Structure formats: structure tokens, C-alpha cells
Amino acid sequence: MTTTLEQYTKSVFEKANPDVSINFLTLPETELRQRVTRDVSTNAGEFDAVVIGPYEVAVWSKNGWLEPLEEMASADSSYDLDDLVPMTRSYLSADDKLYGAPIYGESACLMYRKDLTDSMGIVVPDAPTWTEVLALARQLNGQSIDGKTLTGTTMRGIAGEILTPLLPMVSTYGGRILAPDWAPTLLEEPTLTAIVDYVTLLQETGQPGVATAGYTEALASMSQGQSAMWIDSTVAGATLEDPSQSSVAGKLGYALAPHAETNFGGNFWSWALSILSSSKQKEATWRYISWATSLDYLKLVADDTGWNTVPPGTRKSLYEIPEYVAATPNADITLKSFDLGSAPESEIILKPTAPGRPVSYFDHPNWWDFNLQMTAPLTAAVADGSSAQAAAEAAQAAAESAMKQSGLWNG
Incomplete structure (x- = not known):
């Protein structure tokens, strides 16, 4: 997933945004947490963005390590915050604030x-x-x-x-x-x-x-x-x-x-791009995250490698595209699962912290x-x-x- 994103970042995003250069670093989970902890605790600004999941959103947001994305996403007319799959959005939020822009979601x-x-x-x-x-x-x-x-x-x-x-x-x-x-x-x-x-x-x-x-x-x-x-x-x-x-x-x-x-x-899991609070380049970082988690990015992947290779579970509008639904036999079940898991009657098991x-x-x-x-x-x-x-x-x-x-x- 991140390998594909890295390829398109170099060939598409950086060409359209010559003032921004994205450097990728892939680390084991334990080392990632250690490096990020050191980075944010010293305000070093070594990293601007990280790929994390709902677990990290829940814990890291409490630690003050993550930048809230709600205001940046709302102010970005190209992002369409309301198009995010509700269940995905809820799991990447804490205290009603979005901390991760989804690049993938599953049930x-x-x-x-x-x-x-x-x-x-x-x-x-x-x-x-x-x-x-x-x-x-x-x-x-x-x-x-x-x-x-x-x-x-x-x-x-x-x-x-x-x-x-x-x-x-x-x-x-x-x-x-x-x-x-x-x-x-x-x-x-x-x-x-x-x-x-x-x-x-x-x-x-x-x-x-x-x-x-x-x-x-x-x-x-x-x-x-x-x-x-x-x-x-x-x-x-x-x-x-x-x-x-x-x-x-x-x-x-x-x-x-x-x-x-x-x-x-x-159940539910998602991978998302988040901005570290220690980042000194938050505007440029959001510009990249907005592109990497947009519907246009999903269409880019589809045009290149087919609709069946598109990262699922992030945007409602993806499930309205006939070509995607035709190429993904379980698309309907996936969307139903997202809808059911975030329905009002499921609130008893949709609390923001454990257990439940x-x-x-x-x-x-x-x-x-x-x-x-x-x-x-x-x-x-x-x-x-x-x-x-x-x-x-x-x-x-x-x-x-x-x-x-x-x-x-x-x-």
C-alpha cells in the first residue's frame, strides 16, 4: 500500500507541487513508536507525517503527539470531509476531532x-x-x-x-x-x-x-x-x-x-496519514495528505492498475462508481458493514475508548x-x-x- 503511494507521490504529486519534496521512511512498529516519541518529546520535527491506525490515534492524540486535522480538512474545498465513510472517520477521531486522514479501511x-x-x-x-x-x-x-x-x-x-x-x-x-x-x-x-x-x-x-x-x-x-x-x-x-x-x-x-x-x-481497522504536532511544515504536509487521501487519488490508482486494486473503505463516493462495484464483488457487503457498525443502535459498542x-x-x-x-x-x-x-x-x-x-x- 505505502509502496504504491510512494510511487505515485514521486511521479504525480511532486511534479504538480515542485515546492514540496516527500521523503519516505519505513520502520518496524516498535521502532516507529520509539522514534516518534523521541521526536515529539524534544520538538525536533524530524517527521512531519506518519501512517498510523485507530489504536495510535486513540493513544497518541491523548499524548498530544498529533495535530487535529478537522480545521484544515474543512477549509480545504478539494478534500470533501463529509465524503469520508462515517465509520472510518469515527475511528480516526478522538473527542470529535479528526486526527487521521484515511488511506484504507476495512471491516x-x-x-x-x-x-x-x-x-x-x-x-x-x-x-x-x-x-x-x-x-x-x-x-x-x-x-x-x-x-x-x-x-x-x-x-x-x-x-x-x-x-x-x-x-x-x-x-x-x-x-x-x-x-x-x-x-x-x-x-x-x-x-x-x-x-x-x-x-x-x-x-x-x-x-x-x-x-x-x-x-x-x-x-x-x-x-x-x-x-x-x-x-x-x-x-x-x-x-x-x-x-x-x-x-x-x-x-x-x-x-x-x-x-x-x-x-x-x-470489526474495523484503518490506516491513515496523520500530522505530528512537532512538524514545522504543517501546511505543506496537509497539502500532501489531502492529495493522497482524495477521491482523485483513488481514480488515479484505478486508471493505472484497475478498480479492483483501489484502496477500500475511505470514501462513500467510491461505492457509487459502477466500475468499482463491478470489479469488487464484496463492495456491497463492505459498505453495509460500515453502515451497520456506525448506526445509532450500535452506539453501545461504538465508544471512543475501551472496553466495548x-x-x-x-x-x-x-x-x-x-x-x-x-x-x-x-x-x-x-x-x-x-x-x-x-x-x-x-x-x-x-x-x-x-x-x-x-x-x-x-x-
């Missing part, structure tokens, strides 16, 4: 082998429940098509990433993994039921190696025709429908992510380390087939220990 959806379900006379609902999906996974597990015997699902099972599908599942069951005082609540109902259901699903219907699988491995299993269903990022459709990368292009169906007690079972937000992270300064410690027992159970209940109990103990270490909860 979750159910992707399934429609050729297989059609052959079995099964109609998959557009908005399935988790009860229906759990049953369907077991019904499809071991079925054969195109000379291959399929697993019922391909999912993320590796520690850390396992929470990406699991946390929205907990949320739509009506549960939570953390209380408002940061106390771990994995053994509370209905959280425990959601955890047991997910671990058991992977044990019984997951692809080979599911315990070491993240997004990339799950995508490979689906695109190679080895699995019948996958619940993951809406952006995966672009790869799955590309015949040069997928053996199942044209054979898939799409539905909303399964739900339970709430009407929205998905339908995403796969919490506004916790040591979230990623906490996540790894908490989910390791769940991954171990997926790997060896041991008790999901016992795994949840071990995860609760690990979460309590990690939260105490963080200093946010004392038990």
Missing part, C-alpha cells in the same frame, strides 16, 4: 465457497448468526469439490492475531474481555461461551496448521481452495477474486460477519504485549486439542498477571 465479512453451498442446496443468509455459522462450518467440513476435500473454515489461530476475529465475536455475544477498570473478564458469561465456541471451532474445522496461522496463512488456504469458509477482512476479496492469485475467483459468496446479541458482528468497541484492540498503552500473553493459552489449546474451558481459565490468569504488570489494574 470483517464472511467469505464462503458458494459453488459448494449451491451444490448442497444451502442458502447462506446475508446477515448470518453465529449459531448458523458454527453449524454451517461443521456441515461443510470434509466436503469435496474440484477434486479437493475442504476444511470447514480457515481462520487465524496464532497468539496475538487470534483476537482479531475473536474480540468482535465476544462483543456481539454481548460480552467483554475487560471491565471499565481494566479487570480481565474472560470467565464471565457470555464471554466464556464465545471463547469456547471459537477455540472449539478451530479445533474441529480449522485448516492444517491453524494454530500458527495469521491473516496471510488463512488467506492462502482460502485462495488455494482448501477451505469452505473464512471470517476476516473485507479487503481479502480483492485477492480472492483475482484469478492470478486465487483458484477460487468467481466461486465465492459474501455475507456480513456473523452476529449474535448485537446486530453487528464485525467492535475492533480488535483496546486503548491500552501496552496492548500488543498484553494481547500476546493473554491469547497464548488459547493458541496452545487450538494446537493440541485440549479443553477450551481450561484454556480460557489459563488465559484469564495470564491476562490478570499482564494487567497487574501494566499498572492499570491491581486486582
Whole structure:
């Protein structure tokens, strides 16, 4: 994504703006945080803009590291702030101020082998429940098509990433993994039921190696025709429908992510360009960000490499372009997911800080380390087939220990 942006920056933006030169630096996540912290704390102005997500927006805006973009965006007649997908905008905002201009947005959806379900006379609902999906996974597990015997699902099972599908599942069951005082609540109902259901699903219907699988491995299993269903990022459709990368292009169906007690079972993530408060070139930086996150930029990508390669989930007007909708079979489901997740009736799970937000992270300064410690027992159970209940109990103990270490909860 950033590689493509860098190419167009040099060939298009800098030619049209000869007074601005953009220098890219790609860093690992941990090093990025360290460098940015040092930069803003000393007001050095080493960096002007960074690519970050909703987690960083939530934490970094509190630290005063990010420049609010609302006024610049509103004053920029070419930007069209109101064209941003509402859900994307909400997750890149804090205290009703926009801190990130989206370059990409995704939710979750159910992707399934429609050729297989059609052959079995099964109609998959557009908005399935988790009860229906759990049953369907077991019904499809071991079925054969195109000379291959399929697993019922391909999912993320590796520690850390396992929470990406699991946390929205907990949320739509009506549960939570953390209380408002940061106390771990994995053994509370209905959280425990959601955890047991997910671990058991992977044990019984997951692809080979599911315990070491993240997004990339799950995508490979689906695109190679080895699995019948996958619940993951809406952006995966672009790869799955590309015949040069997928053996199942044209054979898939799409539905909303399964739900339970709430009407929205998905999650959300976005990448965005933000201006650091220490930047000494905010006007020029905004000029670049405005261009890089505009509808015109999306059209530039489409003209060059096709509508199916356009970064999704940023602008409402993209989903009104017939060529894009035709090239993206899950465009309708993606937009419905965005709309459903930001609807008024979903406000109970759309709070700006943890817990309770339908995403796969919490506004916790040591979230990623906490996540790894908490989910390791769940991954171990997926790997060896041991008790999901016992795994949840071990995860609760690990979460309590990690939260105490963080200093946010004392038990």
C-alpha cells in the first residue's frame, strides 16, 4: 500500500507541487513508536507525517503527539470531509476531532465457497448468526469439490492475531474481555461461551496448521481452495477474486460477519496519514495528505492498475462508481458493514475508548504485549486439542498477571 503511494507521490504529486519534496521512511512498529516519541518529546520535527491506525490515534492524540486535522480538512474545498465513510472517520477521531486522514479501511465479512453451498442446496443468509455459522462450518467440513476435500473454515489461530476475529465475536455475544477498570473478564458469561465456541471451532474445522496461522496463512488456504469458509477482512476479496492469485475467483459468496446479541458482528481497522504536532511544515504536509487521501487519488490508482486494486473503505463516493462495484464483488457487503457498525443502535459498542468497541484492540498503552500473553493459552489449546474451558481459565490468569504488570489494574 505505502509502496504504491510512494510511487505515485514521486511521479504525480511532486511534479504538480515542485515546492514540496516527500521523503519516505519505513520502520518496524516498535521502532516507529520509539522514534516518534523521541521526536515529539524534544520538538525536533524530524517527521512531519506518519501512517498510523485507530489504536495510535486513540493513544497518541491523548499524548498530544498529533495535530487535529478537522480545521484544515474543512477549509480545504478539494478534500470533501463529509465524503469520508462515517465509520472510518469515527475511528480516526478522538473527542470529535479528526486526527487521521484515511488511506484504507476495512471491516470483517464472511467469505464462503458458494459453488459448494449451491451444490448442497444451502442458502447462506446475508446477515448470518453465529449459531448458523458454527453449524454451517461443521456441515461443510470434509466436503469435496474440484477434486479437493475442504476444511470447514480457515481462520487465524496464532497468539496475538487470534483476537482479531475473536474480540468482535465476544462483543456481539454481548460480552467483554475487560471491565471499565481494566479487570480481565474472560470467565464471565457470555464471554466464556464465545471463547469456547471459537477455540472449539478451530479445533474441529480449522485448516492444517491453524494454530500458527495469521491473516496471510488463512488467506492462502482460502485462495488455494482448501477451505469452505473464512471470517476476516473485507479487503481479502480483492485477492480472492483475482484469478492470478486465487483458484477460487468467481466461486465465492459474501455475507456480513456473523452476529449474535448485537446486530453487528464485525470489526474495523484503518490506516491513515496523520500530522505530528512537532512538524514545522504543517501546511505543506496537509497539502500532501489531502492529495493522497482524495477521491482523485483513488481514480488515479484505478486508471493505472484497475478498480479492483483501489484502496477500500475511505470514501462513500467510491461505492457509487459502477466500475468499482463491478470489479469488487464484496463492495456491497463492505459498505453495509460500515453502515451497520456506525448506526445509532450500535452506539453501545461504538465508544471512543475501551472496553466495548467492535475492533480488535483496546486503548491500552501496552496492548500488543498484553494481547500476546493473554491469547497464548488459547493458541496452545487450538494446537493440541485440549479443553477450551481450561484454556480460557489459563488465559484469564495470564491476562490478570499482564494487567497487574501494566499498572492499570491491581486486582
